[in-house]
Amino acid sequence: MKNLFLTFALVLTTLFSFAQDKSSTITVTIDNVTSDKGTVKLSLHTADTFMKGKGLMTAESEIKDGKITVTFENVESGDYAIIAFHDANSNDKMDFRDNGMPLESYGVSNNSMSFGPPNYDDAKFTVADKDLELNIRF
Template identity: 30%
Template sequence: MKSLILPMLSLLLSGYQQPAATLKIEITNVKSGHGKLWFAVFRPGEKFGEGQPSIYKILEVKSTANHAATFQLAPGQYALAVYHDLNKNDLLDKNFIGIPKEPYGFSNNFRPKFSPPKFEDCAFELTASGKQISVKLTN
């Protein structure tokens, strides 16, 4: 009997998923009323700001008003990168030395000086009760 309890408990808990929390993101300083906003949400251990993230959203931009996106995520630590794809080429255009030519922003409104930000620079905690953040795009 005792030998059955542990496997049964393990089976029951394997289907358990942590309830989702709501992450609300407001984007400010939108200077152009066209293009797309690309939101990329990263978890610890993922390559922050590189490649295709596993959690992302794309919104059409039709005005210079503030824009908002919502994600349903498990509580935990995350970091956000967003950019305004002005010409809709699905790329963050950069100049010849790698500096972005299109508006961008990060959670914690982190502004990199001489190198791309690290996950730790932009990390925030999403609790079970949810979180609202605001990101100001660069000019």
């Protein structure tokens, strides 16, 4: 009985040691920022958080020659969307005109740009078992 228990414990230990981490890395590049002033802020969202508040993960990058690259690590499998904006005046928020139009450049994953606010279904992408590289255009 003792040998059976030890064998079972060894099998379980071996199975758990071969279990793979199901998280991925998302690398985002934006290469058309209009100036190197300020920073670019990005946030990773699910359908529940998109355009409703803080994302699941956030990142910020300085701009070099109109380009930034940011990495989101340990992203679990699922559907997500990314929102990015150029905080040109470094006030930690997106600025708008009186009529509600943005004063600062922005973009979303899949580069879906329509009139009005971004739509999650147009911007969403799926994270599975491999790393992703995305390019967002402003």
